[in-house]
Amino acid sequence: MTRCTVSAYFLRPMIRRQLAARARTSITAVLTRRLAIAVALSAILVCSFTPVSSYTGAERQALQRSIVDKRSQLNPKFKKVKRKSTRFIIVHTSEGGVNSTLRVVSRGKQIRRSYRTYGGHAHYVVSRSGRVYRTLDKRYIADHAGRSMWNGQTDISKISIGIELVGYHYGDITDKQYRSVGLLIDILQRIYDLDDSAVLTHSQVAYGKPNRWVKKSHRGRKRCAKNFDHQQAELAPTWPFDPDVKAGRLVPDTELASIYYAPRTARTRTKSNNVISGTNTAWRIAGDEYDLPTTLYRLPSGKTIPGDEVEARIGWNHIPKNTVVLLNQLENGRRDGDRGPVKHLDNGHTAWDIAGFEYNKASTFYFFPQGRVANGREVSDWDGLPANTRMIVGYRGPYKVTASKPAGIIAGDSYNKRDTLYYFPNRKIVSGDTVRDFKRLPRGVLIFLPKRG
Numbered sequence: 001m002t003r004c005t006v007s008a009y010f011l012r013p014m015i016r017r018q019l020a021a022r023a024r025t026s027i028t029a030v031l032t033r034r035l036a037i038a039v040a041l042s043a044i045l046v047c048s049f050t051p052v053s054s055y056t057g058a059e060r061q062a063l064q065r066s067i068v069d070k071r072s073q074l075n076p077k078f079k080k081v082k083r084k085s086t087r088f089i090i091v092h093t094s095e096g097g098v099n100s101t102l103r104v105v106s107r108g109k110q111i112r113r114s115y116r117t118y119g120g121h122a123h124y125v126v127s128r129s130g131r132v133y134r135t136l137d138k139r140y141i142a143d144h145a146g147r148s149m150w151n152g153q154t155d156i157s158k159i160s161i162g163i164e165l166v167g168y169h170y171g172d173i174t175d176k177q178y179r180s181v182g183l184l185i186d187i188l189q190r191i192y193d194l195d196d197s198a199v200l201t202h203s204q205v206a207y208g209k210p211n212r213w214v215k216k217s218h219r220g221r222k223r224c225a226k227n228f229d230h231q232q233a234e235l236a237p238t239w240p241f242d243p244d245v246k247a248g249r250l251v252p253d254t255e256l257a258s259i260y261y262a263p264r265t266a267r268t269r270t271k272s273n274n275v276i277s278g279t280n281t282a283w284r285i286a287g288d289e290y291d292l293p294t295t296l297y298r299l300p301s302g303k304t305i306p307g308d309e310v311e312a313r314i315g316w317n318h319i320p321k322n323t324v325v326l327l328n329q330l331e332n333g334r335r336d337g338d339r340g341p342v343k344h345l346d347n348g349h350t351a352w353d354i355a356g357f358e359y360n361k362a363s364t365f366y367f368f369p370q371g372r373v374a375n376g377r378e379v380s381d382w383d384g385l386p387a388n389t390r391m392i393v394g395y396r397g398p399y400k401v402t403a404s405k406p407a408g409i410i411a412g413d414s415y416n417k418r419d420t421l422y423y424f425p426n427r428k429i430v431s432g433d434t435v436r437d438f439k440r441l442p443r444g445v446l447i448f449l450p451k452r453g
């Protein structure tokens, strides 16, 4: 909900100034000032507790009715503890697809044998098509914020609701997600009497202990939901400063500070990505997950190295530029199998993992197991991409081979090249260099040509 943007934290210094002034003035002036303070205080109350929202009661009810209950999936080993107070709503991005998000949130994380959690990592999950799942009863403490601090208050999980948006902090959040999460937040704000300043992202509240990248306690441990735009969720702009940085408890992270707290005009909302460059380091992309075995580094050579082996195999300062960093790759190994231009979607990987920002472009093609072919613009159900869907990225087409338009006319000199792809009616995708007889291509073969070259 968008409430009065003049929140309590803006007014507090004003009142403090008034109280200081009061000590210096006469009795009548004191009474006048008291009146002014009373008016100011009631304004704060009215601002904080009178919802001014663009959502209707009917919309809120419809969302509540549509919530899919997944509470029964919760890991029985998760210990339910009732939350004593609720002061924040924390938004996360899950860095995965809907199925793996739901599984991890409910059942927990298992990273090889060394580390595991018992689920209960969020109260709600919002899929890319805007469906809301309830994964833990909102009465209980969810294990979602980890080492965290806001305004001097630590362990934010104990006093907050956690919402996971299916998607990536370096990706986009869909309009349907914004609408659903906006409504959900609106509902929760009414229940817990929270104004918009109570809605924060995980990367705003997470902090890290000194490490190899930063020498002091710092922001930047998480990048989670740094792409969450409060205004697109019908919320007032976030805090104008980071209270813990201001108080000297933490050192800022330059990127996060410029996203959240820079003056509106100077704010940098450049699209970030998950590709290593001079400034985009492993730390900046993955935060404290940089050295987990489930964070994979796909080198330009095609080789993939898990985070816990980077130090030994190449060293953190020698990761080549253009290495792609993939988070939450719970199922290991499959990536190396996809060496050619045709990539396979399976449970552990999403279209985003494979295509990045290209995932919804017209030059990315999806070959569904049932035979349908669609480009990224034609796909709408991003949560429902079946396993074993194949993908190609950076292509144009399809061009149908006919008697009057043989492969040589369509593809020119590159008709027999490896990157030229032939999609056969039996659903096989064959590279130009392995087609046996171009004169006997079956009817209805489709050709896909690389966009460049």
Ligand SMILES: [Zn+2]
Binding pocket: 091, 092, 093, 144, 202, 203, 222, 224
């Ligand atoms: Zn998070």
